[in-house]
Amino acid sequence: MADTSSTAPLSFSEFTPLSTAAWQERIRRDLKGQDPATLRWHSPEGVVVEPFYHREALDALSTPATPQVRTAEANAWLNVPTYLVPAHDNGHAAIDRATEALQRGADGAHFDLADTAAFDVTYLAQRLPLATTYVGYSVRATPLPLIERLLTASGNTLRGFLRFDPVTDHLPDLQGQLTALRTVLQLTQHLSEFKALTLNGAYFGNRGGTATQQLAFALSAAAYYLDCLPSNELEVATVAAAVQVQVAINPSYFTEIAKLRALRRLWATLLFAQQLPAEMAPQLRIYASTATWSQTTLDPPTNLLRTTTEAMAAVVGGADAVSVTPFDSLFAAPNAFADRLARNIPTLLRAEAHLQQVADPAAGSYYLETLTDELARNAWALFQEVQAAGGMPRAVRLVINHLQVTTQAQFRRIATGEQVIVGTNRYQNPREQFSFNPKRLLRSADFDSTRAAYPSEVLQLATALHFQRREKKLKRAAVVLLGAHTNQHILESFLQTLPAAERPELRESHPEGTVSVLFSSSEEATLMYATPEQFSRLARLVHRVPADDPSFLPSPLLTSDLATLQEAVQFFGFQEFVVEGYSTEDVLARLQGKR
Known part of the structure; x- marks a missing residue:
């Protein structure tokens, strides 16, 4: 209204600004002689987390802190459940589940296909309008026949993604797989809303890799494809524009937020190394799935709490699409109850927590900006180590060794109780009755x-x-x-x-x-x-x-x-x-x- 006075800017000018040194002195006084260094947390990523961060932390960053600039449409992250389709299965049951989910709050569907030949694309097109529905496909065999059938069924228009990553998934006949993938990129390069080169970065997160390792190894796979896929008919810019990265999100909330933000920064660095324009960097899409690494069969309702934390970290970190795993997927057949709970977690984050209304909620946080910067620098150093060893896939043994050392260290921490899994190694239910055999x-x-x-x-x-x-x-x-x-x-x-x-x-x-x-x-x-x-x-x-x-x-x-x-x-x-x-x-x- 015209007579409504404007709100005065929020100000705390009556308080004297405090420097980092002043805060540190107050901490030392409150600790009464105890060493303030005891408050530091040495994270598994090799990052030393300070007990507090202040304005000066932004001045120490290797790259100035800048918000992730995203369009309003890009900010509308998608709720995309995943459906496993076993070998020799035509996928009808999974397609029906996805169709119902799209009517009840989901924004798309991701089919993880064990057998592309058996998957009924005609039935899929009948149930879902492929030209307008966001649909992802994960495959472990040559994707060319599937893509050709999808293009025919959709009228040469697709929206969504293809995840086929023969390097990360250690598939045989790599050169033959690259030839097929090159053809797929040529067939789909006109589809601006279809990412045909989705990297399986979740592989590393679901095998216990640290955030630093996940970033470095996914980046090494991306570098390999940018080097090997371009041809006379396929420019490196076309390959880069087709890239999407799937990541696994674990429960370490702030680390996972920083991991996604660091991934975007590292992608921009890799494009610069390839002499590609900086304007291409925002085109990277991130598909975040809750991690299987953190799931349990003991006290399984705790998985609901883990996936909620993971999904929220994915959204705050800037994921473009989120997939929440049903809490009982380790031991139960697909069921409507678990599907609904998994689907509603992102729906609640959007409709009730309003996590769609801010483009980069973490921007400017002294702690998160510092953590993003340190993860990016550590991951780039490890990436260079992998590249010096020949890069992916030649350095796969180095990668596996890194993962094995990390996972064994985690197992030891879990065994001693230093790393807690609620309901499994602490706060167990001694009277637990298994709902499975x-x-x-x-x-x-x-x-x-x-x-x-x-x-x-x-x-x-x-x-x-x-x-x-x-x-x-x-x-x-x-x-x-x-x-x-x-x-x-x-x-x-x-x-x-x-x-x-x-x-x-x-x-x-x-x-x-x-x-x-x-x-x-x-x-x-x-x-x-x-x-x-x-x-x-x-x-x-x-x-x-x-x-x-x-x-x-x-x-x-x-x-x-x-x-x-x-x-x-x-x-x-x-x-x-x-x-x-x-x-x-x-x-x-x-x-x-x-x-």
Whole structure:
């Protein structure tokens, strides 16, 4: 209204500005002689996080802090659920789920296809208007036939993306795959709303890589494609314009925000190195999916809290599309309840938290700007290390070694309780009743073992089977493969259940290069170790598989009659390892919170 007075600018001029030195002096005084350095956090990314940040932090950045400038349309991030389509499946069930989701708050669909030949593109086009619907496709075999069928079904117009990354996914016949990918880029270069070169950066995040590693390794894959895909018919600018990066978002909220912001900065740096115009940098699209690495089968409702934090970090960090994994996806068949909860998390962030209305909420934060800058610098240094080793894919062994060191360090921190997984290694539910069959899950080839919680889970699932067997007095026995290095996890986890005064000296009994197993009958349970070859031979005996069958992969759970397994375990030379002063039964019961 005309007579309404204008609001005066907010001002705190009555307070004297304080410098960083003044704040530091106040911290030292409040600590009463304690070293302020004890308040610093040394993150897994190699970043030293200070207890507070002040205005001067912006002056120390290697690159001036600038907000991410995005158009209003680009700021409208998309809610894009993912649907797995198994081999030999025509995809009708997944397509129907996606169609319903689009009517109930989703903005698109992402189909992860194990078998592109079986996927019914005609049915997809009947259910979803492909020319206007945002649809993504992840494939692990040549994508050319699928893209040709999609272009025909859609009238040569597509919106969404293709994720086909033969370098990161370690696919065979790389040169043949690159030829097919080059043709796909040529066929789709006229589609401004279709990103045909989506990189699987989520691979590194879902295998425990730090934020620094994820950025560096994804950037190395991008550099490879920018070098190898251009041809006489395909310019490097066309390849760059087709790039999208899929990232996995873990629960470390501020780190994940900074990771996405650093990714955009590093992409601009890579384009500069390729002598491409700076105006192309904002064209990069980021597709963020909640991480499988952080998911658990124990106390699974906690996954809802993790994915909410992850989705919010993705949006604040500047993702263009977000995919939330259903909380029970590790053990349950697709169901409407879990789908609805996953779909509604981004919907709540948009409609109730209003996280669509600010382009770059993190801009100007002293802490987040500093963290973004440090992640970008560390990732660029690691990227250069990978490039010096030949770049991707030649440096894949270096990449895998980095990931293995990181994941083993995380497993150790989880075992000692230093790294907390709520409901798994702390605040467990001792009376938890599984809504799934542990026996069937352990036998399943689809059970995801590349997760932070896996060593804890497989031990607790195996011990649950033992106590169930003892209660029912089954006249059978089971051998459960707990995995390499799990004995250390058992030891560290067990020690956390004991008062310090009760912690006995423990004997080394698990040689290098062996795997942990649990032998369980209704009468006893014994923790043992064996070489992978010993376990494989035992599995072949139990399953009656010939020794010369190269296709056989033993499942983690082997069951048979008691006499057969007792004799086989003895024959193949499995050895018991001992926690002195405690029986195996004591250890298992304590780990399950029963004593």
